[in-house]
Amino acid sequence: MSVIEQAPPPAESDHRSWRGKSNDAEADRTTAEAGDEQSIKDLRGRSRNLLAALLRPYKKKIYWIIALLLVMNAANLAGPWLVQLGIDEGIGPITEGGDYSVIIAVGIAFAAVTLIEYGATRGDIALTGQVSQAMLFDLRQRVFAHFNRLSVSFHERFTSGRVVARMTSDMDAIRELSDNGVHDLVLSGLSVVSIAGIMLWMDVELALVALLSFPVMAILGNWFRKYSSVVYRRTRETIALVIVYFVESMSGVRAVQTYRREPRNQAIFDALNTDNQTTNVAGHRAAALFAASTKGIGNATIALVLLYGGYLVMNDETQLGVLAAFLLYLRRFFEPLQELTMFYNTLQSATAALEKLAGVLDEEPEVAEPAKPTPLPNANGELVFDEVTFSYRDDKIVLPRLDLRIPAGQTVAIVGATGAGKTTIAKLVSRFYDPVNGAVRLDGVDLRDLSETDLRRAVTMVTQENYMFDGTIGENIAFGKPTATQEEIEEAAKAIGAHTFISALPDGYDTDVRKRGGRLSAGQRQLVAFARAFLADPRVLILDEATSSLDIPSERLVQRALRTILADRTAIIIAHRLSTVEIADRVLVLDGGTVAEDGPPEVLVSGSGQYARLHEQWADSLV
Numbered sequence: 001m002s003v004i005e006q007a008p009p010p011a012e013s014d015h016r017s018w019r020g021k022s023n024d025a026e027a028d029r030t031t032a033e034a035g036d037e038q039s040i041k042d043l044r045g046r047s048r049n050l051l052a053a054l055l056r057p058y059k060k061k062i063y064w065i066i067a068l069l070l071v072m073n074a075a076n077l078a079g080p081w082l083v084q085l086g087i088d089e090g091i092g093p094i095t096e097g098g099d100y101s102v103i104i105a106v107g108i109a110f111a112a113v114t115l116i117e118y119g120a121t122r123g124d125i126a127l128t129g130q131v132s133q134a135m136l137f138d139l140r141q142r143v144f145a146h147f148n149r150l151s152v153s154f155h156e157r158f159t160s161g162r163v164v165a166r167m168t169s170d171m172d173a174i175r176e177l178s179d180n181g182v183h184d185l186v187l188s189g190l191s192v193v194s195i196a197g198i199m200l201w202m203d204v205e206l207a208l209v210a211l212l213s214f215p216v217m218a219i220l221g222n223w224f225r226k227y228s229s230v231v232y233r234r235t236r237e238t239i240a241l242v243i244v245y246f247v248e249s250m251s252g253v254r255a256v257q258t259y260r261r262e263p264r265n266q267a268i269f270d271a272l273n274t275d276n277q278t279t280n281v282a283g284h285r286a287a288a289l290f291a292a293s294t295k296g297i298g299n300a301t302i303a304l305v306l307l308y309g310g311y312l313v314m315n316d317e318t319q320l321g322v323l324a325a326f327l328l329y330l331r332r333f334f335e336p337l338q339e340l341t342m343f344y345n346t347l348q349s350a351t352a353a354l355e356k357l358a359g360v361l362d363e364e365p366e367v368a369e370p371a372k373p374t375p376l377p378n379a380n381g382e383l384v385f386d387e388v389t390f391s392y393r394d395d396k397i398v399l400p401r402l403d404l405r406i407p408a409g410q411t412v413a414i415v416g417a418t419g420a421g422k423t424t425i426a427k428l429v430s431r432f433y434d435p436v437n438g439a440v441r442l443d444g445v446d447l448r449d450l451s452e453t454d455l456r457r458a459v460t461m462v463t464q465e466n467y468m469f470d471g472t473i474g475e476n477i478a479f480g481k482p483t484a485t486q487e488e489i490e491e492a493a494k495a496i497g498a499h500t501f502i503s504a505l506p507d508g509y510d511t512d513v514r515k516r517g518g519r520l521s522a523g524q525r526q527l528v529a530f531a532r533a534f535l536a537d538p539r540v541l542i543l544d545e546a547t548s549s550l551d552i553p554s555e556r557l558v559q560r561a562l563r564t565i566l567a568d569r570t571a572i573i574i575a576h577r578l579s580t581v582e583i584a585d586r587v588l589v590l591d592g593g594t595v596a597e598d599g600p601p602e603v604l605v606s607g608s609g610q611y612a613r614l615h616e617q618w619a620d621s622l623v
């Protein structure tokens, strides 16, 4: 894709309508949020299955975590109860002239409980961290492998910003829950229920007074849960938009600078960032109100219990130790209650993130590998398009019905107006897409019946972008054959004519190409891409020739390289330069997805068709 194609459309007043970003947010919402009941059920089911699959290998550790949680909860509850025993059964007898044995026993028990709680807490948190990190590791591995496996058509639809958002903010939402969220959630739940039970067991009347706050807390909690779930969903959406926009802008930074879009892009980013900030601030304001209110309710309840409990103690209706235990329990009752409500958000955002990831992981490659591939370890290179019909979308047919036979070893140049379907033919031969009807065959075998390995070994496509990965020139050449030796790499570069310029670089083959080959010129990048393809040595080579005009010496170099790389293999060149067409055995002139002319270049040029006209114009331009 050229820089111009990447350039964004003219500015619009509302940042949300720009480049369908609002649609991206729509697409970023889970199906469960937007879909019908059946799809909600399906998605939840799938994310539950994903979670179960992720946790299965750590079953034993999870049992340990649960056991340790129970121990922690019991130890946590034992403290106030021991205080009650100490006051009522230990101090009482002492003041009446008894012995110290009970209070000593209570003191020892307290120390033991503290030690147990220390051990259990330490073990539990460490183990939870281990399981959580192992699960996230697996999940990241799965997502990366799956994104790699998905068809080109998927990646053409799913923006890179969304891919990044899946790997960052969604993973982070799950991490937040799995690192300590679930653990604290369970511990808080356990402690609220068991403290309520213990208080009722110790003193029903006092417990009922203490639990008077419960309905108030429930109403407040319910309000907060509802309000914050709306705010939280908005924060997830707004941060996803910030990430998506950031990645998109940075990927197209050259176009942005060429068209001096920085101020406009900054304004759009400011607006998206402000949306995110405003939503977060609203969330914090609600959280502040909720936290302060629960604390207030908690303290008011403690005061009430102190008053009423004091009255009961004075009237000998309850013991002093019970009152002290109640006051201690109440502290441990409100904090978890508050946490439980707060965790609802973490839980919700992690669930949404898991649903999105489950949705992505469930996405099947549109060009799937056959269950039983037809082996073709040594392809010859004959290509046949057999009544091929193709369209990207239902409403527009790109190739109405293509019949074409390219014998092994032939070099075919495809020319035609922009949008005629040249690249589409290349994509079908590379099996980035499958035909809607008909078949593309290599040596008589339908591409759909070939294994990925056999297909990729036989067919290589060199695209216009000549993508360079971070690393050295040598590594970039060896990309198509990672096992290549240094000699093989140099041989390939020499054959293509790239050796001279590579040797002149400061570190030769070890020179870092810098990000996306930024250190190399367009012609040099093309030569490196040719050397890469030459080393991979496919039977069928597809070349989407770069449109950028090279200077004359570079063009000569590239032409010479082309002759080397095309020799002894089937080649399809999407030709933009007529000098390239001349080295082809055959030219296809494509018009609206059909072959308008087909023949050797020297024959077509002497005719009166489209190619002859094109050639004439080109010859005139040279004069």
Ligand SMILES: Nc1ncnc2c1ncn2[C@@H]1O[C@H](COP(=O)(O)OP(=O)(O)OP(=O)(O)O)[C@@H](O)[C@H]1O
Binding pocket: 156, 392, 393, 398, 416, 417, 418, 419, 420, 421, 422, 423, 424, 425
């Ligand atoms: N991923 C896609 N999704 C939808 N439509 C597409 C997609 N890629 C191409 N098209 C459409 O298919 C048609 C043929 O496109 P193709 O890229 O094959 O043309 P081309 O002849 O290679 O053009 P050019 O010389 O400009 O590269 C065009 O109308 C284009 O808009």
